[in-house]
Amino acid sequence: MASGDSDVDDDYFSDFGDQRGGSDDEDFYTGDSDDECDINKSGGDYMDEDGNDDDDDYGEQAVEETEDGGSEMEKTYVVLTEDGIRARQEEDIAKVSEVLSMPPGFAAVLLRHFKWMAGRLQEEWFLDERRVRDAVGLPADGAVPTLVNRRRLTCAICFDRFSAGGMRSGGCSHFYCVTCWRGYVRAGVGDGARCLSLRCPDPSCTVAVVRELIDEVADDEDRERYAMFALRSYVEESNRFKWCPGPGCSLAVEFVGSGGDQINDVFCSCGHGFCWRCGEEAHRPVSCKTVAMWLAKNVSESETATWLLDHTKHCPVCRRPIEKNFGCMHMTCRAPCFHEFCWLCLEPWVSHRFCEKYRPDGSEAESEINSTEEERRVQAKASLDRYIYHYERWAANLKSLRVALDDMEKLEMSELEKMAGAVRVPATELRFMTEAYEHVGEGRRVLAWAYAYGYYLDPERDATKRQLFEYLQNDANASLERLHGCAEKERKELFGAAAVDFHTYRAYRDKLAGLTKVTRRYFENLVKAFAGDLAEVSSSSETAS
Template identity: 45%
Template sequence: MDYSDDDSILDNESGEDNLYSEEGDPAEYAEEEDMDKDSASQLSYVVLKEEDIHEHQRTDIEQVSTLLSINQYEAIALLVHYQWSASKVEDEWFTDEDKVRKSVGILKEPVVDLNHREVTNIVCGICFESYPRKDIATVSCGHPYCMTCWTGYITAKITDGLGCLMAKCPEPSCSSVVGQDMINKLISNGEDKENQRKKIKWCPSPGCEYAIDFGRGCENYDVSCLCSFDFCWNCCEDAHRPVDCDTVAKWIFKNNDESENTTWILANTKPCPKCKRQIEKNLGCNHMTCSGPCYFEFCWICLRAFPCPEDCNKYRGADEAKSKREMAKAALDRYMHYYERWASNQSSRLTAKSDLEMLQSVQLKQLSDKQDTPETQLQFIVDAWLQIIECRRVLKWTFAYGYYLPQHEHAKKRFFEYLQGDAQVGLERLHHCAEVEIKQFLSETEDPSSDFSDFRMKLTCLTKVTKTYFENLVKALEMVLLM
């Protein structure tokens, strides 16, 4: 692929030849401070408060209970079993009610019927002590246990985690489910914050009380919570488009792993002699086959085509040792190249967040007073900083993207570096304008500056163009992975 033929991927809506060219009249953007909100893509998710989730649950419970003519606690057991999909519950129930009852543990008739017993005391099936009937509790199967044993059993299930939602009768051979009514009766102070709907997850930000109801059929998992925390709904790591979740997991593991040093690389990995893809030896045999794309067969010891020459085990002097040291150093240098830039953009992103907080808490008021402009008309500066923060996030992950881009695919690599380079230049221009050029207007002590309107148009223009470029950048890099 010749990257020069793919520039059309990055054409913006106005058809500019160069997205970062300063030619043209910036006034065309002056009336677009809303950042093209009308043309923004529809969100594929909904942010829910805790009470919203409870309302969703109540609606589903009432629907299932009424339609199937069962009590609400049995409806809860069904919904939990089918991951809170009311439609799934109804389909399975009307297809084979007996099968559903058996799999969930909702019995029509009790196995042990205590109502026909005339005895006043009943023996608990766990502690084997005798108790008055009022101190004995059962679920749908009828197996009798005292309140103390029930409490200990359910508490242990809750400690184990989500297993308490589908706890069965303590009798080993019994499949009867322990209903929510029993749990509520014995565990009065439990806090129900479990993810009881497959498409709903709690925001992972510490202390956040919101959850995300994610739409079906969407491949973009990046979501933004009302607490301002951006994360991937699929893996719950920081939002990371255009990098997929598996790559993020590998990158984070690599960054946290202490084995990223020359000795480990030298001892455990070597590049394929043909495609240069880094390979880790995990078997004892020295006959290696590259896992792709070249499938080259070579000797792990001498890195020559297999079967290797007879002099494989002969010492060939200092040149061999030097070659191995250089190989290890090159691998480490390549990793450090991408990691340092990844970390630098993360640091810049955090700094930009702090700068935005300072702007909103102090500087907007100062600027409003000095330039005799209402704060509501200064939203374009906030929009610029929000765009900077988002672009730093995207640019940060492009370096993890670049690290795992196959080195032998030279066309993809050139195209990626071309896009990434333009993105870096454009973002730095926007960042400089919002961070440095604004200072002259904060320091004005006399009349409002006549240049402020020009600054407004410039910053608005840069924000819009940078936003468009980075949106197209993400799409382009995701397309590259599919090629």
């Protein structure tokens, strides 16, 4: 940021830079020591409580995620398969069944009524058992989930008579034949999750139809569907679990930490990240309110923005159309031009450090406006330009995020083995590459939502706060571009050669690991500043006043 553009004291930014612990980036990746490169450390590994990578008996795929650099809050959650969810559900039902001395089917009905909160269930149960029984439709104490008729009776639905053993009830005195029960259950299951709240067919009876009776009278298909609804209720009706909203993903996430009111982004084993609070894609460091406003804004403006942004850009030198096919913003025109420039601001890459900050169009603002309509037109254009500026960078970073995730998936599936063979090292030693891509992905996600945050900073009212925002963002963005370029282009150049020199590989490894560490530090500072809504500006202003 040029000093002439800022009204904030230069010493303030110097002090903030000192707090970053920042010296020149080169200092972090010129060393030869493996320890300095921090190659084998990862902030995104998922381990179980004993430090093992293996899944446990409950189908857990991840237990805890601790942010790098000693974050203020440790986020702890578990990613569960359907088998893992089922095991947790059966365990909770078995505990309640044992404590309250009742069949599992009754225990499941009680747990669903209390949103699968066993503690609250037991508290209410021992406070007023009769009221709880009446509320959920449990028969009197000592009753069983299903009874068989002991003498010849008439079914109240089909009016056929059946001998002893041919009819069933839900623990009450209303017996029906198995065929009628099967039709009743099929109709309930066809009605969706409400089948979990089935009651006795007799209109005057409120006894609940539970799992044991369903298993006795329903056919295989209906039993499976009922079991599926019961499993989904364990996740969807509980405040401890959420299904991963990733496309085609059937995993669930359980939050098991102590800071449930503060948890935000969680990341499923499928690679999809989402916000625990609002369910949108992971959007650290901005608030759910900002995300909601931004997405609503995109809906209203998306057609105009898409029309303007979906076209290819032209090379600033030869004017030929350029299509962006890599993740980073460093573009190189085709032969014979070979001009290198930034995709976002179109400035030459050789002298590029960060994109110029958003500036309102001053030429029209300074001209004399003789009519109200002309003034409205200028204001509308300025508003659209400002939106397009932030939308383009938001969309470009999310697109680069998807490219980075695709590259990381290709690395893990096949390319790591090939590269390891080329330099004759174990594939595990190339972990520094996937770690770099993890930080590239996280950085792209943070930068994307940072632009959404920046859109809602008023250019005049929040001018000082915006200057700090751009200062932090530019540093983080420049570091991320260096990391992404090294992880993507330099890697392909190195391993695209017929033979890979081991010393060249070591130098590349040290550089990439060092850049990963530097980038992580920049983004930690950016996220911390956003978490406090750039409180440094407010405190500085209060001190000055």
